[in-house]
Amino acid sequence: MNFEGLTPSLAEFAAPLHPALEPVLDPHLPPSLVELDPEGVALEGLPVPDPVHLLEGMYSELHTAVSEVGVPAAVAHFDLHEEMLWVGNHGGHATSFFGPTLERYSSFQVNSSDDIRQIQSLENGVLFLTKSNLKYLSRGGLIIFDYLMDESEDMHSLLLTDNNTLLVAGLQNHVLEMDLNTVQETQKYTVEVPGITIMRQSNRFFFCGHTSGKVSLHDLRTFVVEHEFDAHSGSLSDFDVHGNLLVTCGFSSRMNGLACDRFLKVYDLRMMRATTPLQVHIDPFFLRFIPTYTSRLAIISQTGQCQFCEPTGLANPADIFHVNTVGPLIMTFDVSASKQALAFGDSEGCVHLWADSPEVTFNAYSRETDFALPCMVDTLPHLDWNQDLVPLSLIPVPLTSDALLSDWPAANSAPAPRRAPPVDPEILRTMKKVGFIGYAPNPRTKLRNQIPYRLKETDNEFDNFSQVPESPIGREEEPHLYRVAKKYRKVTIKYSKLGLEDFDFKHYNKTLFAGLEPHIPNAYCNCMIQVLYFLEPVRCLVQNHLCQKEFCLGCELGLLFHMLDLSRGDPCQGSNFLRAFRTIPEASALGLILADSDEATGKVNLGRLIQSWNRFILTQLHQETQEQEGPQAYRGAGSSFGSSGDSVIGQLFSCEMENCSMCRCGKETVRVSSTLLFTLSYPDSTGNSRAQPPQLAGVCYP
Structure with missing residues (x-):
């Protein structure tokens, strides 16, 4: 220079x-x-x-x-x-x-x-x-x-x-x-x-x-x-x-x-x-x-x-x-x-x-440049593709309004409707036409409950590929079941000398979620027990509950939930919980204890019975958790479960209700209480199509 x-x-x-x-x-x-x-x-x-x-x-x-x-x-x-x-x-x-x-x-x-x-x-x-x-x-x-x-x-x-x-x-x-x-x-x-x-x-x-x-x-x-x-x-x-x-x-x-x-x-x-x-x-x-x-x-x-x-x-x-x-x-x-x-x-x-300056700009008004997203491979959890139960939702997918790369365009696809199976020749032979409609008796060569759709070349193959095993005992007691596909049959668990060890539950339940055995008295409670188990605050509450009562539903329910946690797919038995349930006088007074004859006849309205059981169990758990004071009631639960005057059940399910009473003299008395359940009671249909639909407040009853 x-x-x-x-x-x-x-x-x-x-x-x-x-x-x-x-x-x-x-x-x-x-x-x-x-x-x-x-x-x-x-x-x-x-x-x-x-x-x-x-x-x-x-x-x-x-x-x-x-x-x-x-x-x-x-x-x-x-x-x-x-x-x-x-x-x-x-x-x-x-x-x-x-x-x-x-x-x-x-x-x-x-x-x-x-x-x-x-x-x-x-x-x-x-x-x-x-x-x-x-x-x-x-x-x-x-x-x-x-x-x-x-x-x-x-x-x-x-x-x-x-x-x-x-x-x-x-x-x-x-x-x-x-x-x-x-x-x-x-x-x-x-x-x-x-x-x-x-x-x-x-x-x-x-x-x-x-x-x-x-x-x-x-x-x-x-x-x-x-x-x-x-x-x-x-x-x-x-x-x-x-x-x-x-x-x-x-x-x-x-x-x-x-x-x-x-x-x-x-x-x-x-x-x-x-x-x-x-x-x-x-x-x-x-x-x-x-x-x-x-x-x-x-x-x-x-x-x-x-x-x-x-x-x-x-x-x-x-x-x-x-x-x-x-x-x-x-x-x-x-x-x-x-x-x-x-x-x-x-x-x-x-x-x-x-x-001409360190802070140089190439344009007077430049727009922002789009950069590639940072690599997320190192921060994502490892997925084992050999496990059938691994949820793919572990890897988050960003929300976008644009079309995804996996979206197949309509121009590159053609509709391919499922081919209908051929009509049985026996049906065509016996069919009688009335107008443009044909009628024929059922030759009973196909299943009533159709198993997975499959076009078969021969008629005798319809039940060969369904390899669902039956109970090891009593296979020949109900010979009429051959008309129902095995995939849709109700499997009856009949125990042998070895008990549960002789039955392959893993063939029917390939998940880690455990079931409850239905062959015990008052097993209608199993469905609501499963509902309470999957409510995490309720599950944590009863598993941390400890008291000195001999028959406490909270303690027995906590033990049953602990068994469900450890079973990893094997069925559990709620015998201890149901035994404690039968000893409570309020349960008998409400008609929640069923005899064996009542369950056998099938005349019980299970819908109303389960609603009454749900009201009773929530009230019972609410009272039992409120009776305990001090750190023994909630071991390690902390203060997040609520104050001493309320329980987790009350925080989750209760609703304040005002009951207003008015005297003839004009004095009005308001009583505030809490209720755990509301019953929806719809009015009977009178056939009047112009009637206004009921409001929610008009069908709720505590």
């Missing part, structure tokens, strides 16, 4: 502007990408030491990252909607970096053989142009559309004219206009001078740069050539437009060869003529306008030199800076929309970010 002409007060900014060439490995890069050149310099980048001191208004290197080691970068592009930088290389691979620290965001292959010629960011994705292919991908790499062009075409540039229209040009003698909504060619404009490699747009013209060194100005509507500038005699390297100025750089023909022209051609678009050329001190290869405070030009040479100057003034040698490239050549250059950041891509696959 040449520091001549700088004031001595700026000497303290010289070192931060150009950091030392000591190799510093980027901690954000994977170790597999770390590669050293023969001099021992790491290829993944030379970041600026922290803290970074940047001179306001002057650009300096901020960060360096690797897109793909050893593969030259072909194009760099600052995203116009998010804080991202896109880099495409000669191997057809695209990489995106997030923020000024250039953290790798996504990386995917765009084309397997051709290099990426140009990148254009849109709202929902990014356009990638290769030799004969235009791809529109999301920022994560998912393909939105893939448009293949003619193999003979060689595309080099694209220009987004509005949100849905795109111009694509190359070395052929025509320019394609495409509609991004329909992904169709809408127009094909013929050009007189083929070889368009660069396209720009202003509010008046389309500007096309040709390989012959000419710049043509086209009408915005008809694409007709309005003006043409013969800028360079050899070839055009780059050009840019700002306001009323057009500036070009390129090569001149000298001695049957091309030589880099150090004069930038400047054209005034108001008068459509050339002005005084601008002489620079480097070999210009890229140029961009950076209109911040003034209309500065950034001129970049392929060897890494960078010079800033005014297009209407003289270039100062003191304004030359050098990009510390890993590779020998600069292959691509771009300026962010905010004009605060510059990006350089070199021939070794590295991208260098220059900025």
Whole structure:
């Protein structure tokens, strides 16, 4: 760098502007990408030491990252909607970096053989142009559309004219206009001078740069050539437009060869003529306008030199800076929309970010970038797929309004109705028709309760695949059961000399939930005992209950619940609980104790009996848990079960009720009490369809 002409007060900014060439490995890069050149310099980048001191208004290197080691970068592009930088290389691979620290965001292959010629960011994705292919991908790499062009075409540039229209040009003698909504060619404009490699747009013209060194100005509507500038005699390297100025750089023909022209051609678009050329001190290869405070030009040479100057003034040698490239050549250059950041891509696959401040932003109003959710594999419980009872709900599924990946689209599915079994020939033979309805006696060749649907080839196979075992004793006592499928038969447990050990309960109950044996007196209570068992506060209450009574329903119920916890699927017997239940006088007075003859005849209204039993057991548990005082009543239960004046049963099931009594004299007495159950008593139907439906308060009775 040449520091001549700088004031001595700026000497303290010289070192931060150009950091030392000591190799510093980027901690954000994977170790597999770390590669050293023969001099021992790491290829993944030379970041600026922290803290970074940047001179306001002057650009300096901020960060360096690797897109793909050893593969030259072909194009760099600052995203116009998010804080991202896109880099495409000669191997057809695209990489995106997030923020000024250039953290790798996504990386995917765009084309397997051709290099990426140009990148254009849109709202929902990014356009990638290769030799004969235009791809529109999301920022994560998912393909939105893939448009293949003619193999003979060689595309080099694209220009987004509005949100849905795109111009694509190359070395052929025509320019394609495409509609991004329909992904169709809408127009094909013929050009007189083929070889368009660069396209720009202003509010008046389309500007096309040709390989012959000419710049043509086209009408915005008809694409007709309005003006043409013969800028360079050899070839055009780059050009840019700002306001009323057009500036070009390129090569001149000298001695049957091309030589880099150090004069930038400047054209005034108001008068459509050339002005005084601008002489620079480097070999210009890229140029961009950076209109911040003034209309500065950034001129970049392929060897890494960078010079800033005014297009209407003289270039100062003191304004030359050098990009510390890993590779020998600069292959691509771009300026962010905010004009605060510059990006350089070199021939070794590295991208260098220059900025005028450490807190640089690529766009004035960028939207938030979507990042992948953190990996939840390490925090989720291990599932044993060999266990049939493992609940899949252990792995949470996030709530979403979008379609799930497992949702099969209707376009890829076809209805396949279940094929009806053929009609028995015996039915067809004996069928008699009355009108259009046929009647036939049942030949009794099929089961009345149909077992799982299956189309059978022979009639004698209908019961062969149902291998549900019967009780080991009494298999021949009810021969009429052959008419009911074994899967639907009521299995009667008949004990042998070995008792329960001779019956395979695991064949019927493959879960860990235990049942209660029904072959004991007053076994109608089993259903409500199971309901109370699965109420966790009630289960914890009775299991922590301890008293000195000989027959206490709370203690016996706690023992039965403890047996259910330890059984792991084997049936339990509630004999102790039912024995204590029969000793309570209130149970006999309420008619809750059934004799063996009552259960055998089946004349008992079990629905009302279970309701009365439920009212009685809740009241009994409420009284027994209130009688105990001190820590003996709730061992380890803590104060969460309620205060000393109330019980868990009262907290769960009780409801305050006001009983209002009014005397003839007008005095009203209100008595507040608690009830554990309400009976829903609906009025009898009178056949009047216009009657109003009863209200809830009118059918509730304590």
